[in-house]
Amino acid sequence: MTKAQDSKKVGVFIASAIALCVLPFIVGGSLGNSWVRIVDFALLYVMLALGLNIVVGFAGLLDLGFIAFYAVGAYTYALLSSPHFGLHLPFYITIPLGALFAAFFGILLGTPVLRLKGDYLAIVTLGFGEIIRIFMNNLNAPVNITNGPQGINLIDPIHVAGVDLGTPISLFGLNLPPVYLYYYLFLVLTVIVVIMAWRLQHSRIGRAWVALREDQIAASAMGINIRNIKLLAFALGALSGGVAGGLFSAFQGFVSPESFSLLESIMILAMIVLGGMGNIAGVILGAVVLTIAPEILRDVIGPLQMKTMGRMLIDPENARMLLFGLAMVAMMLVRPEGMLPSKRRKAEFRDAKAAAAQKG
Amino acid sequence: MAEVLLKIEGIHKRFGGLHALNDVGLTINKGEIYGLIGPNGAGKTTLFNVLTGLYVPDEGSFTFDGKNLFQAKPHIVVESGIARTFQNIRLFAEMTALENVMVGRHIRSKAGALGAVLRDRRTREEERAIEAKAWELLEYVGITDVAEERARNLSYGHQRRLEIARALATEPKLLALDEPAAGMNPRETEELKELMSKIAKGGVTVLLIEHDVKLMMGLCDRIAVLDYGKKIAEGVPEEVRRNPKVIEAYLGAAHA
Ligand SMILES: Nc1ncnc2c1ncn2[C@@H]1O[C@H](COP(=O)(O)OP(=O)(O)OP(=O)(O)O)[C@@H](O)[C@H]1O
Ligand SMILES: [Mg+2]
Numbered sequence: 261m262t263k264a265q266d267s268k269k270v271g272v273f274i275a276s277a278i279a280l281c282v283l284p285f286i287v288g289g290s291l292g293n294s295w296v297r298i299v300d301f302a303l304l305y306v307m308l309a310l311g312l313n314i315v316v317g318f319a320g321l322l323d324l325g326f327i328a329f330y331a332v333g334a335y336t337y338a339l340l341s342s343p344h345f346g347l348h349l350p351f352y353i354t355i356p357l358g359a360l361f362a363a364f365f366g367i368l369l370g371t372p373v374l375r376l377k378g379d380y381l382a383i384v385t386l387g388f389g390e391i392i393r394i395f396m397n398n399l400n401a402p403v404n405i406t407n408g409p410q411g412i413n414l415i416d417p418i419h420v421a422g423v424d425l426g427t428p429i430s431l432f433g434l435n436l437p438p439v440y441l442y443y444y445l446f447l448v449l450t451v452i453v454v455i456m457a458w459r460l461q462h463s464r465i466g467r468a469w470v471a472l473r474e475d476q477i478a479a480s481a482m483g484i485n486i487r488n489i490k491l492l493a494f495a496l497g498a499l500s501g502g503v504a505g506g507l508f509s510a511f512q513g514f515v516s517p518e519s520f521s522l523l524e525s526i527m528i529l530a531m532i533v534l535g536g537m538g539n540i541a542g543v544i545l546g547a548v549v550l551t552i553a554p555e556i557l558r559d560v561i562g563p564l565q566m567k568t569m570g571r572m573l574i575d576p577e578n579a580r581m582l583l584f585g586l587a588m589v590a591m592m593l594v595r596p597e598g599m600l601p602s603k604r605r606k607a608e609f610r611d612a613k614a615a616a617a618q619k620g
Numbered sequence: 621m622a623e624v625l626l627k628i629e630g631i632h633k634r635f636g637g638l639h640a641l642n643d644v645g646l647t648i649n650k651g652e653i654y655g656l657i658g659p660n661g662a663g664k665t666t667l668f669n670v671l672t673g674l675y676v677p678d679e680g681s682f683t684f685d686g687k688n689l690f691q692a693k694p695h696i697v698v699e700s701g702i703a704r705t706f707q708n709i710r711l712f713a714e715m716t717a718l719e720n721v722m723v724g725r726h727i728r729s730k731a732g733a734l735g736a737v738l739r740d741r742r743t744r745e746e747e748r749a750i751e752a753k754a755w756e757l758l759e760y761v762g763i764t765d766v767a768e769e770r771a772r773n774l775s776y777g778h779q780r781r782l783e784i785a786r787a788l789a790t791e792p793k794l795l796a797l798d799e800p801a802a803g804m805n806p807r808e809t810e811e812l813k814e815l816m817s818k819i820a821k822g823g824v825t826v827l828l829i830e831h832d833v834k835l836m837m838g839l840c841d842r843i844a845v846l847d848y849g850k851k852i853a854e855g856v857p858e859e860v861r862r863n864p865k866v867i868e869a870y871l872g873a874a875h876a
Pocket of ligand 1 (some may be wrong): 635640660663664665667
C-alpha cells in the first residue's frame, strides 16, 4: 500500500466519523425526530444482521429463528429493569447478562442441530424462534414471569454516567432528545460489534468457519472440531443479538412477544442476503437499506395514491409489503450475490453459474 | 528393530450388507513408505476413512503412536498426528492456496474467539507464525507462485500438491495419500515421487494408495494388498509381486 492510499484511507475514515457524529442533527433537522428514531433502529438492525451473519454468512449455517436471541436479550433487560419485578438493575449488568443468556440459548439451539444442514436446519431453527416467542406469550401463568401478550411496560431507560438517556438534556446550548442520546450509544456499540465481527472474520476462527462452510469433511480432516466451531458461531451470533435486544428494550420502554415474530427473523436474513452475505460492509448496507426503505415507502405510498387517484386504492401497509417483496425478488434475479458481496462469495456465484451453464 | 507407529487389528466396517473391511490388520513402522494397493472397490479409501475418523469402524483395535484411536473423532486423529489427502481432491475451493494451508495450521494453533477479538500480542504473533509456516510449506511443495490464487483455479497437479501442503501443515507423523498421482502425466508423477521421497526423508511416515504398480514397487518399503475388504498379502514389494493371490486379484489383471 502506498502512502497516498494510506492518507486517503485516513481521510475517508475521518470524514465518515464526522458524518456519523452529526447525522442525527442533519436527519432530525431536516426530517424530524421520528426519522432519527428510524436511524436508531437501523443501528439495532445492523447489530442484529452482523450477529446473524456470523452464523449464516461466515459459518454457512442457515438460521431462521435468530430473532429469538433478540427476544432473550430484550426480556432479560425488561425483567431486570422495570416495575414488573420491582428490579432496577443498571444496564451494565442487564445488557451483558442478556447477551450471555442469549449466547447460552444459542448453544441450546446449536447442540441438537449439530448434524443438520440446509433445509432441515432452517426448519428446526424456525421452530426454535417460534418456541421462544410462544414461551414469552404464555409464561404469565401459573407464575407471571413475562406478563404474557401484554408484554412489559415502563422499562427503565439506560443511565450512562449519571445521564438518563430517557429524558432530553441540553449540552452547550444544544437540545438533545432521547433519540439523539440513544443514537450515540447505539453507534458506539455498533462500531464495537463491527470491529468484533471483522476481527473474527480475519482470524483463525474465521478461517475455520469458512472451511466449515466450504467443505465440512475436509475441515474435520484438518483437525477442526466441527461441534465446537459450530457452537461458537451460534453463541457469538446470539451474543450480539442479545446486546441488540437489551438496547431495544431500554429504547422502547416496552416489549411484547409481538416484536419477535418469524417475519422479523426473515427480515434480518433478508438484510444479509440483500446486502451480501459474509461481507461486513454488505451486511451493514443491507440492514440500513431494509430498515429505511420500508419507512420511505410508508411516507410516500399513501400521499401518492391520494394525489394521483384521489383516493386510497391499496392499503399503504399492504402496498408497502408488496413493493418490498417485488424488490427482493427483482434483486435476487438481477444480483443474487447481494449489493456488496465478498470477493469469495462473488466467485462462488460465478462458478455456480458457469457450472450450471456447462450442465444445461 | 523398527519402531511401530500405527497398528490396527481385526478392523471391520460394514455398509448395510456390504462388508467393506473384513478383519483388516496392519502395522506401519516409523519412517517407512507403506503402500496400499488393490482393485477398484477393494476398500482402500474406506480404510483411510476409518484411519482418519471419518468412518467409525464396527470392530477392531487401532493404536497410533501409543495412543488408542479406535472410533476417535477426526480432530483427535489429526491432533495425534495423522493427516490425509483425498482421492477426489477436497480443497477449500474459494480460498486461496495460502489460506488453505493456513487452515491446516488450525490444530497446531490456539487463538480463540477472545484472542481474535482482542488481537493481543500473542494472537498477532501466532497469526504471523501461521502465515509464515504456510508460505514455507507452499515453498516445500513448490507452488509459491500460485499462493494467492483461489484453489479452484489451480491446475490439477498444483491442487494435488496444495492438498499435500495443507496436510503437512498439521505436522503429521503419518501422512496418508489417497491416489495422489491420479490424473497426472508421467513428468508430474515423477516430480510427485520425488516429493514423497523428500517427505519420507524428512521423517514423516507415508501411507500411500496408488494404482500405478510400477511407481509403488519403486517407492514403497512395504506394501499391503486389499481385495474385497480383506488383506490378502503384505510384505516387501518383491514378495508381494510374486504372491499368487495378488497376481490373481490384482497384478494378474495388470500383467495380462
Ligand atoms: N459411505 C459408503 N456407503 C456405502 N458404501 C460405501 C461407502 N463408502 C464406500 N463404500 C463401498 O465400499 C466399497 C469399498 O470402497 P472404497 O472406496 O474403499 O474402494 P477403493 O479401494 O478406494 O476403490 P478405488 O480404487 O476405486 O478408489 C465399495 O463397494 C464402495 O461402494
Ligand atoms: Mg479409493
